[in-house]
Amino acid sequence: MSYWWLIFGMMAITFVLRYSLFAWPDLSFPPLVRQGLHYVPTAVLTAIVVPGMLLPDGEHWALNLSNAYLLAGLATIAIAALTRHLLATIGGGLLVFFLLRWMMGQLPV
């Protein structure tokens, strides 16, 4: 039962955050804030991706050539820069990742 309370708590928190600015349709932002918003996706998503590549378990640095998250992440960045195509980036990145893990014997198959 307590899991359900946590789930509904998480739902309420997440919804309030997402709805926050939609609740005031008449609000308009000062220029500085509007400028800052241009950098939101870049900053937020990079802050998730970079540690995900360098510390895949969230705790330990993995700066080595057996870190498929790092190698495939760099390959994915290269694909994205060269093709500018989202499907090619996501599909190609996943392919490189699983090929690397398979070649390095990191997949349980």
Next chain:
Amino acid sequence: MTRKQLFFRGIRDSFAMAVGILPFGLIFGTLAGAAGLTLWQAVGMSLFVYAGSAQFIVISLFGAGASAVVILLTTFIVNLRHVLYSATLQPHASQLPQRWRVLLAFWLTDETFAVVQRFYLLHGDRPLAHWYWLGVASSLYVCWVLSSLVGVLFGQAVPDLASWGLEFAMLATFIGIVVPLLRNKPQVAAALAAGAVALMTYSWPYKLGLMAAAFSGIAVGVVLERRQLATRSGKELHS
């Protein structure tokens, strides 16, 4: 374009994101089952909370026996970025009736934000654009909930599915969103600053480092953009 055409175009434009969401939903379902959630609790979390990275982190907190306060606080911090998304799309949502705003807010994820924001950048605030938004948001939601369900069901059947590293799909998706945005120096600098601060603060509790990194990146981007504008107008004055 008609409502229907925009709606289906939204679904079509979401396909690439769905490819990234699918493996991530699978790994979430697998881990949720392994952490002791029932099928309905795991699917219910995807259905009601609908926040992939927060759900992913919370599952590991469940496993570590974290308290309810820690779990809710972490949810709050990890999802704070959605306030920024909400602010960015607010000018486009402000004309819509409240029931639309509630629904589209509930469905405002990283992926939906990226697809919809790009549409508004390319096409401006055209009438009926919210039907496009609805197509994107609803199809990615269905994809997330169904892949979570499949993850719970197959998590037990496929041995060691949890150790495949399917969560890399989230990194690939976010890379696919960010790299095309890096078109000028302030954007590149914002990414470098955010990445560097994220690495310096990864050990902060409750994922607080995520917000520190995000705001550092935003600040660096804005400062550089203003400096560029200042030097440009300075040059014009002297020429």
